[in-house]
Amino acid sequence: MLKKLTEAIKKKPIIGWGIFAVVMVGVFLLGLLAASITERRAEIATLYNNKKIDISGINPHSEEWGENYPREYNTWKKTQEMDFKSKHLGNVPEDVLEHRPEMVVLWAGYAFAMDYSAPRGHMHAIEDVTGTLRTGSPENGEGDMQPGTCWTCKSPDVPRMMHEVGIAEFYKAKWSQWGSEIVNPIGCADCHDPKTMNLTITRPGLIEAFERQGKDITQATPQEMRSLVCAQCHVEYSFQGDGKYLTLPWDKGMTVEAMESFYDSIQFTDYTHKLSKAPILKAQHPDYELFLLGPHAQRGLSCADCHMPYMAEGGIKYSNHQIMSPLKNISGTCQTCHRDSEENLRNYVYQYQDKALEIRDRIEKELSRAHIMAKTAWDNGATDPEMKESLQLIRQAQWRWDFAVASHGASFHAPVETQRILAHSLDRTMQAQLELQKVLFKHGITDVQMPDLSTKEKAQAYIGLDMKTIKEKKDNWKKTVLPKWIDKAKKEGKLTANI
Numbered sequence: 001m002l003k004k005l006t007e008a009i010k011k012k013p014i015i016g017w018g019i020f021a022v023v024m025v026g027v028f029l030l031g032l033l034a035a036s037i038t039e040r041r042a043e044i045a046t047l048y049n050n051k052k053i054d055i056s057g058i059n060p061h062s063e064e065w066g067e068n069y070p071r072e073y074n075t076w077k078k079t080q081e082m083d084f085k086s087k088h089l090g091n092v093p094e095d096v097l098e099h100r101p102e103m104v105v106l107w108a109g110y111a112f113a114m115d116y117s118a119p120r121g122h123m124h125a126i127e128d129v130t131g132t133l134r135t136g137s138p139e140n141g142e143g144d145m146q147p148g149t150c151w152t153c154k155s156p157d158v159p160r161m162m163h164e165v166g167i168a169e170f171y172k173a174k175w176s177q178w179g180s181e182i183v184n185p186i187g188c189a190d191c192h193d194p195k196t197m198n199l200t201i202t203r204p205g206l207i208e209a210f211e212r213q214g215k216d217i218t219q220a221t222p223q224e225m226r227s228l229v230c231a232q233c234h235v236e237y238s239f240q241g242d243g244k245y246l247t248l249p250w251d252k253g254m255t256v257e258a259m260e261s262f263y264d265s266i267q268f269t270d271y272t273h274k275l276s277k278a279p280i281l282k283a284q285h286p287d288y289e290l291f292l293l294g295p296h297a298q299r300g301l302s303c304a305d306c307h308m309p310y311m312a313e314g315g316i317k318y319s320n321h322q323i324m325s326p327l328k329n330i331s332g333t334c335q336t337c338h339r340d341s342e343e344n345l346r347n348y349v350y351q352y353q354d355k356a357l358e359i360r361d362r363i364e365k366e367l368s369r370a371h372i373m374a375k376t377a378w379d380n381g382a383t384d385p386e387m388k389e390s391l392q393l394i395r396q397a398q399w400r401w402d403f404a405v406a407s408h409g410a411s412f413h414a415p416v417e418t419q420r421i422l423a424h425s426l427d428r429t430m431q432a433q434l435e436l437q438k439v440l441f442k443h444g445i446t447d448v449q450m451p452d453l454s455t456k457e458k459a460q461a462y463i464g465l466d467m468k469t470i471k472e473k474k475d476n477w478k479k480t481v482l483p484k485w486i487d488k489a490k491k492e493g494k495l496t497a498n499i
């Protein structure tokens with residue numbers, strides 16, 4: 001073989017040069033590969049040691065953290081994207097009241113009846129809280145609809161301000177007082193310690209709720225922390241007392257019944273319903289509490305396992321910080337554990353959701369009817385003692401409905417628990433109607449006229465909202481007051497990102 005080659009080269013020297021060239025190219029490529037491997041190893045080793053800039057204190061400027069951790073920063077920035085719709089969710093804002101106008105009736109007497117959109121990515125948190133009609137159009141300390149507490153889950157400027165002015169002072173202020181302070185959307189300093197990059201809890205509400213349960217949150221395992229950082233915001237809470245102190249109602253436990261029993265024990269009510277006069281509890285978004293009761297949490301999974309899957313880039317493994325629907329990237333999320341096809345996995349999610357929504361839609365119809373029956377009873381001379389039982393049932397029904405529905409992922413996170421809660425809600429709703437029917441009969445009413453609730457506008461007009469004026473005021477506020485907040489924050493160096 002070698003002999004043949006030597007002869008061939010002798011006859012045609014070009015073959016020899018050819019072999020030489022191929023070998024040289026090979027050696028060169030091997031060299032490149034070796035260099036890049038060493039470089040990557042060095043990169044991993046130096047990722048922490050060789051930070052480009054030093055970050056200390058509570059630094060709300062995520063773009064500065066990005067200098068040290070470009071992969072996490074670049075994926076975090078993608079939470080601004082609005083390009084994905086699954087069957088029921090996604091990162092596109094959606095006017096929920098327009099699709100389900102009965103919710104306007106359920107929230108009559110509460111700011112949510114004016115405006116409620118489906119959530120989108122974390123980078124929109126500030127623009128959405130200032131943009132919603134629920135925060136009103138306050139100016140020069142006048143016209144505030146919300147307390148400072150309302151900023152709590154929107155920004156890393158919150159722990160910064162709490163540190164500067166004190167926790168209770170932060171909550172107690174008027175919402176507009178922090179308009180030029182809370183300007184950076186949910187970012188690195190909400191979840192990380194800048195020195196170690198360990199996950200950390202920055203919101204006192206969660207720490208205090210653990211303490212009242214006799215637990216020490218600093219003892220949580222790293223895997224638990226991958227959920228607890230989310231539980232700083234994705235939980236049920238309320239504003240307690242005149243100081244509007246943010247409180248998680250976990251003192252008696254974390255189920256829907258245990259939290260209700262806590263609220264009942266302190267006679268807490270978020271608002272009195274404008275039509276039925278029922279003492280209503282507004283559930284926020286108990287994503288964490290419900291998730292704990294589902295099959296994935298019970299197998300030890302955390303939020304980050306599906307919402308922040310690991311990615312690999314040039315040999316470096318990092319967590320995808322584009323927190324959003326895991327269905328955008330089934331191969332990187334579900335399929336890291338499940339062998340099913342993408343289609344099957346997607347359909348599991350849709351099946352659970354569709355089944356829960358069947359019951360949800362029925363509750364929204366019947367519960368809004370119950371409110372209107374109660375209003376009719378009041379209008380026809382019903383008395384407090386006659387109404388007491390039905391109003392209590394309405395409170396219980398609406399708490400359960402809201403609890404299951406406001407946690408947007410619940411029908412997948414904990415499908416059986418969600419169906420159980422919805423079933424109890426529908427049961428209480430129908431019991432309330434039966435009780436109300438009795439009261440109505442007593443006052444000679446046999447037929448309750450239902451208003452036309454086919455659109456959001458009609459429902460809002462029915463409950464007496466002057467939406468035209470409210471919207472005009474807000475639009476004007478966005479043009480006059482909001483730019484002043486942003487200018488001031490920029491001048492004072494509090495808003496430096498170009499976002």
Ligand code: HEC
Nearest residue numbers: 062065066069072073076187188190191226229304318319
């Ligand atoms: C909502 C909470 C949250 C926010 C906001 C957040 N992170 Fe993380 N980060 C996590 C979680 C959860 C992990 C995974 C930690 C683990 O597995 O122990 C993580 C991991 C990391 C790691 C370790 C390496 C890796 O990728 O797994 C770095 C570095 C990091 N984040 C940087 C950042 C930077 C920079 C920002 C801001 C641009 C940021 N994070 C914003 C929750 C967050």
Ligand code: HEC
Nearest residue numbers: 090091119120121124125128153229230232233303307324
């Ligand atoms: C500081 C409070 C805060 C923390 C911490 C937080 N979130 Fe959020 N999250 C929000 C808010 C507020 C929104 C709604 C933003 C909007 O619509 O403007 C949101 C939205 C979301 C969405 C909807 C995104 C979309 O594309 O529709 C998901 C999913 C989500 N969060 C999951 C998580 C997970 C998982 C964690 C923990 C790793 C977490 N969040 C930590 C406050 C927080």
Ligand code: HEC
Nearest residue numbers: 086089090230234287288291296302303306325327408409
């Ligand atoms: C086993 C995977 C998995 C885990 C773990 C998980 N989720 Fe989800 N989550 C999902 C899926 C699937 C959806 C529905 C997405 C869709 O329909 O597009 C969802 C939806 C959501 C939504 C609603 C998103 C929207 O667009 O409105 C939020 C918020 C959320 N999850 C937060 C959490 C939090 C907080 C945790 C931990 C307490 C958690 N998730 C744990 C899979 C998971």
Ligand code: HEC
Nearest residue numbers: 295296299301305306326333334336337338345346348349
């Ligand atoms: C980190 C691993 C992991 C990820 C990621 C994960 N799962 Fe699971 N999943 C599990 C485990 C473990 C179980 C329990 C399996 C068992 O006991 O047979 C489970 C159970 C399930 C079940 C059966 C639930 C039941 O009622 O018992 C479904 C459906 C499911 N997963 C769908 C999904 C979907 C859809 C996703 C992506 C959004 C996903 N999983 C992501 C680990 C995972």
